[in-house]
Amino acid sequence: MTVRLRDVAEVIRSKNSGPYELTLDVIFRERAMYERFRDARLFTPELVARLYRIPVSQVLGVVAFDPAKAVKATIVRPVASGALGDRDVYGAQQHAPLLGLSFELDGPDAVPPGEAPPC
């Protein structure tokens, strides 16, 4: 079954976590769907790295938080907040690559971002 992330998530967002980190939140609508995603371990550091075209070492962590039916990934900002070359001081508009993600829920692998439908 192919599931588009934006169809099953209530919130998809990005924000600074301090001036040097960017944190990405996905909050699911339904607990059952959240648990399937969580248990299938679909949201991985490798996926986030591929999606943002960064080395896996720049993904600081991917965690699930049951009370909020949420998964969250944190990456190192390529440029610190407000430094020369930064384009998003609050980091609030870096979530769009997540919107196009689709997952094959029965299989072990997520669909690579390049094959996802455009958002």
Next chain:
Amino acid sequence: MEPMRILSPTAILGYGFPDASLEEGMRRKPDLIAVDAGSSDPGPYYLGAGVSFTDRGGVKRDLERLLPGAIAAGIPLCIGSAGGSGGEPHLAWLLDIVREIAREHALRFRMAAIHAEIGPDAVRAADAAGRLHPLPPAPESSPAEIAATVRVVGQMGIEPFQRAIDAGAQVIVAGRAYDPAVFAAHAVRRGYDRGLALHLGKILECAAIAATPGSGSDCMLGTLDATGFTVETLSPARRCTELSVAAHTLYEKSDPTKLPGPGGTLDLTRTTFRQVADNAVRVEGSRFVPGPYRIKLEGVRSVGFRTVSIAGVRDPVLVGCIEETLAAVRERTFANLGALRQPSTLDFLVYGRDGVMGPLEPDDLRAGPLPREIGLVVDAVAPTQAEANTLCATARSMLLHYGYPGRISTAGNLAFPYSPSDFKAGEVFAFSLYHLIDVDDPCALFPMELEEVVGDAGIEEVAP
């Protein structure tokens, strides 16, 4: 243990709140009004330049309601991260507004001002003593970078606030503070559990952002007791739900279950969220795990002055070769100006291509259809404003008349929305210090002054 009620009027002092929500909150007879007045989110400029990112009119509007309200109710008003960044000029700016309101409303109260700016000598001494630790992924700072840092603030914990309460202050205006401390200090002093008080503070610091629909400009009420706390909205337009409160715990944090702060870590591994009324959620199980007492420092250095020019491009030929054109204009700009003093940088932000995401943009727009139009920002940074003006103006005029291959439109390449076309953005700062500093005394870096504010008769100093 009697429940303690804490009223959070707004996410950031100056963002506003409906009068009806504040009135509803005051009807619940709160024991404390506490409000966060700052954030490092707006970036390094405000700390460096010594100005607030909040507007004076908005801050005064909020305080004109909160200060007389707290004094009339005989309860404390506690404000943290004064003036947005919480340095010396920011604290002075907010104290001035408080005194102005006290005069205009003829209010009398004892006020504590708590400083949070850390002098360069203290930072150097801590570095030399091995008590300064970079907070990854922030880079290490060299002694040269520490020397170039123009302003440093430390995020105070609950103890400096408690010292001010012990001294009888009804109004506490503090420089940079750990956000939850403003809300938790009074409660912990009264004997409430530190983990619960800090977690409540963590939620209240953003006020109704933790409600649904969320808002940064509406009130929230927290009620703390021996085994947990309840948060509730004060406007019929919003509710707290299990999801809205739990989801807020994720906000701006890299790990939602372990939240490090001054003196230890807030552990939310066993926290539960339970709906107890249509607009209220009960939270239990949050724990404080004591650790080494460390204060987070934020420091910035100057990197020059900025001038920007904003323009649009609608010509499809230029849109199709914008990358090559900008590269050529950059090269010729630098060739024209000769030896520029360093550091001088010229950047072009291309909206419609990767203006928002830059290096993180996954879509290769050259592979897809061309955008119909693009927005351009010419961004020049140089050691002085005059040099930045020259760099920006040279690049802007060069681009306006640049003869790119295949050009049909020969009258000008840019649509300027404004006259003047160029804007001086002033001094530019960058974070240069994001470190933890070990302290033995949680109050040592945060000196306090007491003041008897007598709104109808000037101010009398009292000894600390």
